[in-house]
Amino acid sequence: MNKKIFSGVQPTGNLHLGNYLGAIKNFVELGNDRNNHCIYCVVDLHAITVKQDPKLLTENIRETVATFVASGIDPEKNIIFNQSRVSAHAEAAWIFSCVARMGWLNRMTQFKEKAGKDKEKASVGLYSYPVLMAADILLYDATHVPVGEDQKQHLELSRDIAQKFNNDFQQENFLKIPEPLIQKEFSRIMSLRDGTKKMSKSEVSDLSRINLTDNKDAIISKIKKAKTDPMPLPADIKELDKRPEAKNLLSIYSSLNDVTLEKTISQFSGKNFSEFKESLIQVLVDKLDPISGEINKLMSNKDYLDRILDLGCEKANNIASEKIKKIKQIVGFN
Template identity: 40%
Template structure:
């Protein structure tokens, strides 16, 4: 994962990059946040339902809550700790993570009001909308593209070969309607491919759709395939180079953790003081 983030352009001289488990302040803050987070709020989160449904190959409405473990239920609290530990003010996330960010804001607000520090300890982090808000599964365009899906053909991976990418996109679900139009509700599969192509081209999806008005599904899939292969060509080569340089990766992780803890220790000390644990 470290190699992948570096390969796609994250610069460790500009960004603090580290392994979460190298900084125990995350889990300590998550535990303290668990103590002020209502279970009812967590039960309304959609992500654990989706995760259980995927693992059981079922619909979310069919999920048996008795199968839910505490770690999955409280995972959004850990995500809130990841954000608030560094007193983040802006968080770029996909559309499917907006609910988690709202929980982070709620937890920050609850902590600020409960312990009444002046100035308030935690800012309420804002949502930064990414250009491509949600990329959907190639095999089920009603759900997001996810690395946890049991169907490997549902997603494009940085490690995929050109032939694997061609195969996955050739089999991507579309529809039986003639022509190409951007309609996420009625034509989610086609709309998803247009979204992917627009992201690769860094242009507006409606502008891309207009270029395919008189073309078919095969034309669209061919264009998307070429664009995706070209987009990941250099990052994939850089990933293959970096993944074997374990000394460099370990150094980036070690230095990143040192910088992260220098920031997070101040937050966790203040939190301990606030709740009476110092």
């Protein structure tokens, strides 16, 4: 069965190893499958749910495109575009916000996590952005959406909106009900300084993450300084429940090599961290140093990156404009 796949990445700068293993690596594999029609969106409308520096946002949009291409996503075979240049996204988001129910949005745990204790000061956009995410997906009749555990709830909202719209306007199967694509054998990538916290660009210490723009020397230094524990590497996966830093580093190695965590444990069981880190450094440098070099090269050719976006936005607009036209007709707009 041919799959129509939609996914997006926020252009917030400093894309890191967690973004690569959790999303971009998977995008490349999906895009290389001839049976897939892939649409990859730089979701810049989502990015402004928190305040952005306008000049930096422009650069971050280009850097996200550069990261896609440097990682192996072919802009000729896949659509790469930025959301703000296709007006149907904002139009559909408003219409779908009139379909979605407050109770549905109140259940979204990500808003509670991101807004924190002072949610009264959070933007309305941060609260309602799952509706915009639904618009992103439903405009393209996406059959499948790659999601991590933290986004499954938002995809469920997209499905609820699609079903309610179809029922309310008696349009059977007009909005397609998307299915999740969840990566197998993937562990969430955690901070190199604290194995209980997710790897994040917002963490103060740059030593907590491997940025995709890090060169070989930076990668070596960060892994050598990565937090560990004093015991040898375990023989049993159950031991990792109480050893978050060991679990994180072993998971990174496993994900980069496309092998199970069990296989990695059997390979390094009983060895010390210094020996394991040498192997981890080698695979990280082999995989990421070429990507880093290519990102830096592409960022010096802004005209090329802008041409990719121009072409992608034209293709995306051709699809989305037809869908929003039909949506508006169904609703009753002239």
